[in-house]
Amino acid sequence: MDGIMTQNSQKEKLSGKDLINIGIYAAIYLVIMTAVSMLGFIPIMMPMLAVLCPLVGGITMMLFFTKVKKFGMITIITVIIGAFLWVTGMGYWPFIFGIICGVLADLVARSGNYTSKKKAVLSHGIMSITIFGCFLPLYLDINGYFATRTSFGSEYIEALTKIFQPWTAPVIFGCSFVFGILGALLGQHFLKKHFEKAGIV
Amino acid sequence: MKLDRGILMDPRTKLLILITVTTFALGGAGGEATAKMVPVLCMVPFVLLLTAKRFKTALIGIILFAGSSLLLSSANAHNMGGFLYYMILGCCGLLGRFLPCIMMGRYLMESTTVSEFTAAMKKIHVSDNIIIPLSVMFRFFPTVMDEADSIGSAMKMRGISFGGKHSSKMIEYRLVPLMTCCVNIGEELSAAALTRGLGGKVKRTNICKVGFHFQDYIAIAICIVPWILLIMDVVK
Numbered sequence: 322m323d324g325i326m327t328q329n330s331q332k333e334k335l336s337g338k339d340l341i342n343i344g345i346y347a348a349i350y351l352v353i354m355t356a357v358s359m360l361g362f363i364p365i366m367m368p369m370l371a372v373l374c375p376l377v378g379g380i381t382m383m384l385f386f387t388k389v390k391k392f393g394m395i396t397i398i399t400v401i402i403g404a405f406l407w408v409t410g411m412g413y414w415p416f417i418f419g420i421i422c423g424v425l426a427d428l429v430a431r432s433g434n435y436t437s438k439k440k441a442v443l444s445h446g447i448m449s450i451t452i453f454g455c456f457l458p459l460y461l462d463i464n465g466y467f468a469t470r471t472s473f474g475s476e477y478i479e480a481l482t483k484i485f486q487p488w489t490a491p492v493i494f495g496c497s498f499v500f501g502i503l504g505a506l507l508g509q510h511f512l513k514k515h516f517e518k519a520g521i522v
Numbered sequence: 523m524k525l526d527r528g529i530l531m532d533p534r535t536k537l538l539i540l541i542t543v544t545t546f547a548l549g550g551a552g553g554e555a556t557a558k559m560v561p562v563l564c565m566v567p568f569v570l571l572l573t574a575k576r577f578k579t580a581l582i583g584i585i586l587f588a589g590s591s592l593l594l595s596s597a598n599a600h601n602m603g604g605f606l607y608y609m610i611l612g613c614c615g616l617l618g619r620f621l622p623c624i625m626m627g628r629y630l631m632e633s634t635t636v637s638e639f640t641a642a643m644k645k646i647h648v649s650d651n652i653i654i655p656l657s658v659m660f661r662f663f664p665t666v667m668d669e670a671d672s673i674g675s676a677m678k679m680r681g682i683s684f685g686g687k688h689s690s691k692m693i694e695y696r697l698v699p700l701m702t703c704c705v706n707i708g709e710e711l712s713a714a715a716l717t718r719g720l721g722g723k724v725k726r727t728n729i730c731k732v733g734f735h736f737q738d739y740i741a742i743a744i745c746i747v748p749w750i751l752l753i754m755d756v757v758k
């Protein structure tokens with residue numbers, strides 16, 4: 322296997338092993354994320370996901386970042402995470418966010434040559450903004466949406482608009498970024514404490 | 523396990539339904555022009571789950587959906603007020619909005635095999651860079667969940683669980699072993715996949731027959747209606 326690796330690492334193109342690695346880490350990340358989402362299954366708790374998912378997901382991602390050597394890997398994994406959120410019913414915004422944040426995160430990581438730890442932390446922060454896409458449909462055109470539900474009475478519309486006030490949007494946005502960075506720091510702590518010792522990195 | 527899968531559909535049709543449901547039922551696109559279509563679209567995932575013989579999932583979904591809408595309308599009818607009312611509104615409003623999409627996602631994931639999915643993706647010319655990670659991911663999900671389950675029960679014995687003695691250590695004591703063993707399994711998996719020619723330069727073949735049938739055309743027809751309404755609304 323080492324022979325294949327050295328053979329391919331000279332080229333910029335992603336090898337089969339890189340793509341399989343992306344799949345494996347995406348699977349681990351998404352299982353953990355789904356488990357965390359189950360904790361916040363009470364819909365009122367949903368905004369908390371912007372805090373918990375980046376925080377816990379940081380551990381997996383930091384391990385993944387040690388395997389990243391070429392441009393494109395971070396982009397693809399973020400797009401896949403976004404697509405998964407779309408497919409599991411969070412709307413198409415996470416997918417669009419996934420593409421944008423993925424490319425940005427990849428560029429940041431590349432500027433650190435995929436070895437800089439600080440750039441990796443920042444890159445994970447940008448990646449985590451993808452989560453914000455899940456909440457965007459709640460803010461976009463909220464009146465237009467509830468206009469179609471007049472059968473529930475005007476009080477209902479009023480109350481729901483009150484819960485999703487526009488000012489909470491930037492808060493969730495900021496949370497996903499800040500906790501993405503904190504999660505990455507936590508991940509690097511674990512990396513040093515456990516995975517380097519176990520010889521995985 | 524998947525011998526009797528009920529009525530089969532092309533994965534591309536399923537994707538189209540999913541996109542339509544998320545756009546109109548969750549995103550609320552089109553406003554009043556498409557409002558009449560929304561209840562129909564919300565019902566589509568449940569009908570599909572029934573045709574795929576996923577009775578349990580469909581039943582849970584229908585009960586949740588009907589329950590949340592009933593609770594909402596009764597809360598409105600009684601002119602409730604105060605904190606409880608807001609809680610009901612928040613919970614049911616969100617549930618009713620997200621549930622059809624989540625159910626559609628469940629249907630897509632449960633009724634499609636990896637090979638079918640790969641074949642359909644190839645037909646719409648998605649790059650290998652996306653298809654390979656996706657197929658590995660779908661293959662790897664059950665493994666990760668299995669491992670997480672075993673680690674969970676092992677840690678429960680040591681009191682590292684919800685309500686246990688050391689519940690604060692949950693993140694570290696569950697995630698680190700999970701990731702360690704998943705990475706090791708992943709190494710083996712990638713070695714196995716490489717020996718079978720994944721990531722090689724030759725074109726891979728697929729024996730799955732993917733194509734549109736009668737049921738696909740019906741589903742596509744239902745999906746096109748709200749899009750036409752949306753376009754007409756914009757043009758007007």
